[in-house]
Amino acid sequence: MSNILFDAPGPRARVRHRMLAVLGGLALLAFVAFVVWRFYDSGQFTARKWEWLQYKQVQEDLISAILATLRAFALGAVLALVFGAVFAAGRLSEHKPVRMVSAFIVELFRAIPLLILMFLFYFGFGSIGLDVSPYLAVVLGLMLYNGSVLAEVFRAGILALPKGQSEAAYALGMRKTQVMVLILLPQALRSMMPTIISQLVVLLKDTALGFLITYDELLKYAQYIGGQGAFGRPFVPTAIVVAAIYIGMCLLLTWLATYLQKRERRSKKHIDLEDGGAKAKQIQLAGEAGAGGGGAGIGAN
Amino acid sequence: MNILTDYWPLFRDGFLTTIELFLIAGVASLVLGVFGAMLRVSPVPVFRAAGTLYVTVVRNTPLTLVFLFFVFAYPYLDIVEFSYFAAAVVALSVYTSAFICEVVRSGINTVPLGQAEAARALGLTFSQSLAEIILPQALRSVVPPLVSTLIALLKNTTIAAGFSVAEAGRIRSILADDGENQLVGLLWVSLGFIILVMFLTLVQRSLEKRWSVAR
Numbered sequence: 001m002s003n004i005l006f007d008a009p010g011p012r013a014r015v016r017h018r019m020l021a022v023l024g025g026l027a028l029l030a031f032v033a034f035v036v037w038r039f040y041d042s043g044q045f046t047a048r049k050w051e052w053l054q055y056k057q058v059q060e061d062l063i064s065a066i067l068a069t070l071r072a073f074a075l076g077a078v079l080a081l082v083f084g085a086v087f088a089a090g091r092l093s094e095h096k097p098v099r100m101v102s103a104f105i106v107e108l109f110r111a112i113p114l115l116i117l118m119f120l121f122y123f124g125f126g127s128i129g130l131d132v133s134p135y136l137a138v139v140l141g142l143m144l145y146n147g148s149v150l151a152e153v154f155r156a157g158i159l160a161l162p163k164g165q166s167e168a169a170y171a172l173g174m175r176k177t178q179v180m181v182l183i184l185l186p187q188a189l190r191s192m193m194p195t196i197i198s199q200l201v202v203l204l205k206d207t208a209l210g211f212l213i214t215y216d217e218l219l220k221y222a223q224y225i226g227g228q229g230a231f232g233r234p235f236v237p238t239a240i241v242v243a244a245i246y247i248g249m250c251l252l253l254t255w256l257a258t259y260l261q262k263r264e265r266r267s268k269k270h271i272d273l274e275d276g277g278a279k280a281k282q283i284q285l286a287g288e289a290g291a292g293g294g295g296a297g298i299g300a301n
Numbered sequence: 302m303n304i305l306t307d308y309w310p311l312f313r314d315g316f317l318t319t320i321e322l323f324l325i326a327g328v329a330s331l332v333l334g335v336f337g338a339m340l341r342v343s344p345v346p347v348f349r350a351a352g353t354l355y356v357t358v359v360r361n362t363p364l365t366l367v368f369l370f371f372v373f374a375y376p377y378l379d380i381v382e383f384s385y386f387a388a389a390v391v392a393l394s395v396y397t398s399a400f401i402c403e404v405v406r407s408g409i410n411t412v413p414l415g416q417a418e419a420a421r422a423l424g425l426t427f428s429q430s431l432a433e434i435i436l437p438q439a440l441r442s443v444v445p446p447l448v449s450t451l452i453a454l455l456k457n458t459t460i461a462a463g464f465s466v467a468e469a470g471r472i473r474s475i476l477a478d479d480g481e482n483q484l485v486g487l488l489w490v491s492l493g494f495i496i497l498v499m500f501l502t503l504v505q506r507s508l509e510k511r512w513s514v515a516r
Contacts, residue, residue: 005409005417005435006344006427013344021347028351038378111498112491113456115463119473120491124484127477201361208363212463219365226373235374243362243370250361 044236052231053241065221066245072135072207072217076142077200083147088154094176102151109148115209117141122213134215138207146203153195157188190264197257201250208246218242304481305489311472316493318468322386322458326393327451333394334401335436341406344427352402359399364457367392372464389461397454404450408443409435441512448505452498459494469493 009017039045052058090102109117121137132140161184169179189196211219222242226235305312340352359367371388383391412435420430440447462470469490476486 005342005431007421009344017345021345024345024351025347028347035378038380042378044377108495111495113459113470113494115459115470116487116491116494119470120484120487123473123477124487127483205361205363208365209460211365211369212460219363219369222366223369223373233377236377239366239370239374243366246363246366247358247361251357254361 039236042236044234046232048232049234049237052225052228052234052237058225061221062218065216065218068135068215069204069207069210069217072138072142072210072215073200073204076139076146076207077203079139079143080147080150080199080203081196083143084150084154087147087151088158089180091151091155092158092180106148106151109144110152112145114141114145114206115212117144118209118213134210134213137213138210138215138217141209142203142206146199146206149202150196150199153192153199154188157192157195158184160191161187190267193264194257194261197253197260201253201257204250204253205246218245304476304485308472308476308481308486311475312469312489312493315467315469315472315490316497318386318466319455319458319470320497322389322393322461322466322468323451323455326390326397326458327454329390329394330397330401330454333398335405335440337398337402338405338409339431339436341402342409342431356399356402359396360403362396364392364396364460365463367396368460368464385461385465389458389464389466393454393457393461396457397450400450400453401447404443404446405436405439407446408439411442412438444508444512445505448501448508452501452505455497455501456494 007013043049087102087106090098091106093099093102118137118141121132121140122134125132158180165183165187166179169183174182207217208219210217211223214220219242222238225231226238227233337352337355340348341356343349343352368389371383371392372385375383375388416434416438417430420434425433458468459470461468462474472490473483473487477483
């Protein structure tokens with residue numbers, strides 16, 4: 001796509017590009033070198049700051065912290081998918097009251113920052129004597145927020161299917177539940193899969209918010225280790241390690257999405273959506289931005 | 302015992318700080334994001350690679366971790382000292398600009414081929430055609446997702462509350478110190494955010510109506 005913006009470079013342009021590449025590369029290298037030098041100069045690369053990684057106890061705790069993150073992710077993802085499916089069905093219902101209630105709930109939870117939702121469950125309910133564990137607060141927040149975004153994704157996916165699909169199904173004498181379950185959902189899910197998985201990446205990143213409501217997950221553990229005087233307060237090393245873990249986990253999910261998308265394109269069962277899935281893509285783009293309560297706002301579409 | 306009226310200055314200052322944070326980080330990430338998008342479509346491969354790397358890394362990192370880095374780890378590097386507020390602005394801008402970059406880039410893809418071809422046929426250079434022809438059209442077509450990203454930014458500002466910035470997400474802990482009912486306070490904060498988001502959505506709609514180009 002990028003080559004539409006410029007002609008194939010001629011001899012002079014090639015020289016210019018090469019010079020720019022060298023200059024830009026140098027500038028970039030200088031910046032990276034400066035940062036690395038600052039890390040080095042402030043003693044972040046000394047063995048003392050990294051020896052925490054060698055302790056068996058720390059390694060085991062690190063793994064259990066990762067598992068805590070994954071536990072919140074797994075339950076949150078399942079609940080969000082169910083929540084999304086239920087409210088997408090609600091928004092597509094034939095009964096106006098059901099539609100209105102579902103729309104209200106979906107728009108409401110997309111507009112409240114995820115962190116505030118978690119605060120509501122953890123501190124808010126806690127202060128009226130209803131004790132909610134940090135784990136439960138994280139999961140509920142993830143479910144409500146990401147479930148609402150997913151509901152919009154599902155709805156956009158089903159609405160983007162060609163109208164002939166449901167018309168043909170009705171013409172065959174199917175009931176509306178049959179039409180939805182047998183005809184629309186399989187096709188919509190197929191084309192929505194990459195978008196859904198991207199939203200799950202968001203959900204995985206959002207588990208890090210549990211850090212702020214004392215849920216003992218990966219980030220919380222990183223901060224704990226980073227503050228240990230015995231290890232020389234290795235905040236920078238722990239931040240680097242934890243960032244690598246998060247990026248690794250998210251990239252794995254992203255690759256899954258890309259893989260499915262590629263397989264989908266090859267599949268003969270593929271059906272071209274009327275808007276090419278543009279709307280769902282847009283919802284997802286907005287949702288993605290919100291690690292920590294993002295997403296399109298009230299009636300953003 | 303109405304918390305909102307009793308603590309009005311607290312709520313007002315909290316939301317004002319939130320809005321201030323949002324505006325500064327919003328402008329910064331718009332500028333950075335558009336710059337990043339220009340890098341990602343540039344003819345020089347090194348620039349494209351740098352842009353892609355930045356977007357991939359930042360988009361897969363939790364914002365809370367970015368905050369954690371700038372508040373706890375960054376001071377150890379002794380480069381420039383940040384106040385908590387400045388650290389929050391930097392963290393939010395670094396994070397949001399990656400998303401804006403993606404949105405703008407997808408907008409550049411929606412501009413019809415003929416526009417770029419005509420610009421080239423007229424002899425405009427890459428930077429000229431990008432700045433005069435492509436970007437103005439691209440930005441118009443991405444107003445809805447762009448504003449959605451900014452709405453996400455507005456909601457993300459609450460994370461700064463966990464890192465010692467006295468903004469709307471912080472109201473809760475002050476109410477807790479005074480032994481007030483946190484649930485009611487948090488519901489008021491939620492309402493405040495709903496109102497702000499609704500306002501931004503209205504802006505989004507009117508911009509979309511005014512700038513949508515018929516193609």
